[in-house]
Amino acid sequence: DSGVTQTPKHLITATGQRVTLRCSPRSGDLSVYWYQQSLDQGLQFLIQYYNGEERAKGNILERFSAQQFPDLHSELNLSSLELGDSALYFCASSLSGGGGNSPLHFGNGTRLTVT
């Protein structure tokens, strides 16, 4: 168990809808990262937060947004969903963000299926 909790585990929704994915980082970790992984693909970096503030953005679509709350949990919002958004969405947390290096601890992911 990585200590990172993602909910829900599975999500099935229709095109055009909006969903929210939730992530609780490992206790003590300040950084939260979101990744998208389509079938047989690599880890596409979406966005990173550190202690409540946006730190870095990857190739995140304008239809997607995220935030990190004061209790450090994070939510990824996906709107106007398209079939191509179907993927496994991972959240990862790490201690670092203000300097220093530490590994990422991944949650078990949320599998999103858009029909």
Added chain:
Amino acid sequence: GENVEQHPSTLSVQEGDSAVIKCTYSDSASNYFPWYKQELGKRPQLIIDIRSNVGEKKDQRIAVTLNKTAKHFSLHITETQPEDSAVYFCAAQRDDKIIFGKGTRLHILP
């Protein structure tokens, strides 16, 4: 922009043989290099890492080497076993900026 190239994309080795996966990075300021293993349908998990002040690190059957001058690092798995079948990702990291390679799918053949 910064990039991490990972090769090969697919690797098949006979059980008991060794496997080597190589990565090159472009950001010379990268100073931390973790490797993650992702089994089918599961989350990536850290298996070994190396920092820039070390040239080699070993943990049982797994070893990682780093050549800072050439900006490349490699994962070596010896005496491969069926449970080593997975996708392996390398990453180059500077503080909290992390660049992943595209992954190597390792097949262990019986």
